[in-house]
Amino acid sequence: MLAYRHAFHAGNHADVLKHTVLCAVLRHMAQKDKPYRLIDTHAGAGGYSLGTPEALKKGEFEHGIARLMDRSDLPPMVADYVQVVRDFNPDGGLGRYPGSPEFERRLLRPQDELRLFELHPADLRTLAAHHADRPHTEVHHEDGFTGLRAQLPPPSRRAVVLIDPSYELKADYARLVATVREALQRFAEAVILVWYPQVSRIEAAQLPKRLQNLAPKGWLHARLTVQPLDVQGFGLAGSGMVVINPPWTLHAQLRDTLPYLAQALAQVDTPSHLLEQRAA
Structure with a gap:
């Protein structure tokens, strides 16, 4: 939905989980020389200033990435993610x-x-300008749910798909499930990463199980619950990642990482985490 702008939420606890998992998956994919195709269906602007009115309105990054930047006890998986953020800020x-x-x-x-x-349109211009010089890169002004089907299977027969919609529309949940179903029909070996919000909506609660039912070759589900809801019971309590066809190393990495992140990012007295997997 065009009203959604990620600048308000950049670097929050949900981004920490999503990007920590993304980094681990991409590191694993790079262990084989054979190239692969990465498809990001809801890319956004690609980078965000944390000094803008949007980012400072609620200061969500202060309870996310900012809590990790100066820590010396980061687990390896988190340290790798944080290093990318540090490299993105070369002036410190x-x-x-x-x-x-x-x-x-x-x-x-x-x-x-x-x-x-x-x-x-604005995010698209920023995205296109920043990635124009990268080889083997295409930036599409297109709905990623629709555009994904033409990208699978890739010639290399290796693919990672990141699906991270805004979920502002209730219909996004059903569209996502349909998109993942079609993607796996086209290329059953695709590694598909789906981020979802932990909010007071039945569609969000049902989404992990619906995705797991589409994954006969295996799945992994990781979730962090770290933030209180508002007085009406609404808000982003946490978020989760469902990874279809996950790297075999990911479960062990997250087993050590999720408890750390739950405590480091907690805004409640009793943060929690969930990690479950079904192997192929």
Whole structure:
């Protein structure tokens, strides 16, 4: 939905979980010489200033990435993610936060393909300008739910898909499930990462199970619950990642990482985490 702007939420606890998992998956994919295609269906602007009125309105990054930047006890998985953020701020400090396309740009190898989809005109211009010089990269002004089907299967028969819609529309949940179903029909081996919000909506609660039912070759589900709801019971209590066809190393990495993140990012007295997996 064009009203949604990620600048208000950049670097929050949900971004920490999403990008920590993304980094780990891309590191694993790079262990084989053969190139792969990464498709980001809802790319956003690619990078965000944390000094803007949007970012400062609620200061969500202060309870997310800012809590990790100066810690010396980071687990390896988190340390890798934080290092990318530090590299994105070469002057030191925390003035900017990289969006998913920036993590992808920095972790993909020159031979790997990148496909970015974005509908918001301003974010699209920023995205296109920043990625114009990267080889094997395409930026599409198109709905990523629709555009994904033409990207699978890739010639290399290796693919990672990141699906991270705004979920402002209730219909996004059903569209996401339909999109993942079609993607797996086209290329059953695709590694598909789906981020979802932990909010007071039945569609959000049902989404992990609906995605798991589409994944006969295996799935992983990770969730963090770290933030209180408002007095009416609404808000973003946490978020989760469902990874279809996950790297075999991911479960062990998250087993050590999720408890750490739950405590480090907690805004409630009793933060919690969930990690479950079904292997192929």
